[in-house]
Amino acid sequence: MKTSDFDYFLPKDLIAQTPVEPRDHSRLLLVNRESGGILDGYFYDLPDHIRKGDVLVFNDSRVIPARLYGKLKDSGNVIELLLLSRLKQGNWRALVRPGRRMRTGAKFVVGQDPQKIVLGEVLGEEKSGARIVNLEGEENINDVGVLPLPPYIRERVPDPERYQTIYSKEEGSIAAPTAGLHFTGRLMKRLKEKGAEIVFVTLHVGWDSFRPLTSENPFEHQMHSEYWDLPEKSAQAINLAKREGRRVISIGTTATRLLENVALDQAGPPILGGYGWADIFITPGHSFRILDALVTNFHLPRSTLLMLTSAIAGKELLQQAYKHAVRAKYRFYSFGDAMFIT
Numbered sequence: 511m512k513t514s515d516f517d518y519f520l521p522k523d524l525i526a527q528t529p530v531e532p533r534d535h536s537r538l539l540l541v542n543r544e545s546g547g548i549l550d551g552y553f554y555d556l557p558d559h560i561r562k563g564d565v566l567v568f569n570d571s572r573v574i575p576a577r578l579y580g581k582l583k584d585s586g587n588v589i590e591l592l593l594l595s596r597l598k599q600g601n602w603r604a605l606v607r608p609g610r611r612m613r614t615g616a617k618f619v620v621g622q623d624p625q626k627i628v629l630g631e632v633l634g635e636e637k638s639g640a641r642i643v644n645l646e647g648e649e650n651i652n653d654v655g656v657l658p659l660p661p662y663i664r665e666r667v668p669d670p671e672r673y674q675t676i677y678s679k680e681e682g683s684i685a686a687p688t689a690g691l692h693f694t695g696r697l698m699k700r701l702k703e704k705g706a707e708i709v710f711v712t713l714h715v716g717w718d719s720f721r722p723l724t725s726e727n728p729f730e731h732q733m734h735s736e737y738w739d740l741p742e743k744s745a746q747a748i749n750l751a752k753r754e755g756r757r758v759i760s761i762g763t764t765a766t767r768l769l770e771n772v773a774l775d776q777a778g779p780p781i782l783g784g785y786g787w788a789d790i791f792i793t794p795g796h797s798f799r800i801l802d803a804l805v806t807n808f809h810l811p812r813s814t815l816l817m818l819t820s821a822i823a824g825k826e827l828l829q830q831a832y833k834h835a836v837r838a839k840y841r842f843y844s845f846g847d848a849m850f851i852t
Contacts, residue, residue, distance in 0.1 A: 511793065513723045516820065517811045518832055526841035527665040529672050534697045537840055539849040541823055541831045548827075548834050553692045553848060556805070562705030563756040565747055569687040569765045570710045572678035575655030578628065580620035587611055589618055591630075592658055593651075594640060594684060594717045595737070600648055601633070605717075606641050621654035628654055638732075640717075658684050660844050662810075673844075682714035682737065688807045688844045689762030707751070709744040713737070713768040713788065723812050728793065731814065735787035738768045742783030748800060749780040757802040763815050766801055766822075767792065773799035792818040794825050803852045808835060808842040823851045 530536045534554040541548055551559075560566075576593040589612055592605040606612040614632050621627035629646040636642070645651070657670045667673055675690035677698075702708065716736045723731045748769070751758050760766040771788035772781050778799060791814060804822050809815040820828045831849060840847045 511728060513726050513728050513812050515825070516728075516813070516816045518829070518836075520811065520836060520842060524836065524839060524842050524846075525662050526843060526845035526847075527663055528667070529691065529845040530841075532694060533676075533692050534694045536692050537847040539831060539835055539840065539847065541827065541849055541851045543822075543824060543827065543852065546827060546830075548831050550838060554697060556697065556850065557700045557704045557706075559850060559852070560701060560704050560706050560759075561757065563707070563751070563754070564705075565707045565709060565751040565756060565758045566701065566761055567744070567748070567758060567765045567769065568675075568677060568690060568693075568708065568710050568761045569713050569715075569768070570675070570677055570679045571683040571687060571712050571714050571764070572681045573657060573674055573683045573686050573715075574681050575652055575657050576684040577656040577658040578620045578651070578654065579656070580618045580628075580630070582611060583617040583619055585611075591620075591641075591643065592684065593655075594734070595714070596682070597642070600644050600646065602643050602645060602648075603636075603640050604643050605639070606632075606643075609639065612641055621650060623653075626650045626653045660685065662843060663845065677710070679710075680712045680714075680739070682712075684717070685715045686844065687713075687715055687762045687764040689805050689848060691845070692848055693761075707747055709741075709747045711741070711744055711765055711768050712739040713764045715764050722810070723814065728814075728817065729791075731791070733789045733791045733814070735789040736764075736767070737785070738771070738788050739785040740768065740772055740781070740783045745781050745783040752779045752800070758800055759803040759805065760801050761805050763804075763806055763809075763818050766804060766818065769800040770796070770798060792821050794821045796821045798822060803850070805848060805850050807844065807848050808832065808840065808846055810843065819851070 578591040594603045634642040771790040
């Protein structure tokens with residue numbers, strides 16, 4: 511298997527710059543693994559494809575304003591940070607620029623209001639180029655930080671909540687679990703009326719959601735760990751569904767990684783509630799222990815998320831689906847359309 515096996519051509523005008531309104535009016539590509547069928551639809555019709563007893567697993571992580579703009583204390587030069595993950599109180603892993611000015615020992619300040627500033631220091635440098643930084647006053651990040659939109663979105667989003675799911679609750683992600691952006695309160699109600707069981711888990715989305723693979727051998731790629739939390743109530747609902755032969759449907763690749771990481775670590779199902787760090791890298795050939803179906807957006811070429819999606823759909827069928835989506839002018843990436851793989 512090579513990284514280039516997961517490349518495809520995407521016209522730039524198909525990269526969605528703004529979200530569709532209402533949320534559930536995005537398009538939905540239906541991909542059936544058993545028949546090989548590929549059908550066009552709309553996201554608001556998702557309940558028509560849900561069975562009574564299906565368990566839908568949603569990631570309730572919320573995006574934090576992880577992009578910080580500040581100045582070096584000694585020179586006043588402008589610097590920028592993208593917080594990747596919180597290691598412990600006050601300490602974060604971050605991407606920085608310019609890197610030459612943010613060496614170990616560099617001190618910086620973020621914010622203008624003396625009552626709401628963040629004072630920082632670079633504690634160390636990692637091989638990946640990331641920095642370990644200490645932030646004094648991290649409680650002010652919500653006041654001084656900016657929502658970190660992906661680099662391929664170049665237009666301003668007037669309402670920052672549009673890059674959050676309507677059910678987001680637990681703060682910690684640096685990118686939205688984008689499959690969830692399509693859901694509205696009315697759609698969630700219709701799913702419940704159809705007999706679906708809705709459960710929530712938390713996985714804080716990190717750098718790997720948009721970090722490209724740089725090697726032709728994908729197994730040389732190092733996955734960064736992402737924090738997860740699986741409530742016992744959600745675990746028990748999933749276990750019961752697996753015992754009774756009902757489908758467990760993941761809303762997005764983030765919930766998928768959580769479920770499969772937990773099942774692999776615990777040799778499940780059944781699985782137990784808990785919390786920890788997930789670094790699972792799902793590629794074609796993976797034997798899914800929990801997942802039966804997946805709702806997901808369209809992913810970047812040569813990405814770990816495209817490999818994960820290929821693992822469940824089958825590489826050839828997914829390639830056909832992507833070619834169809836390009837021909838039919840579906841919208842791609844975070845603010846784009848979705849597919850339902852069954």
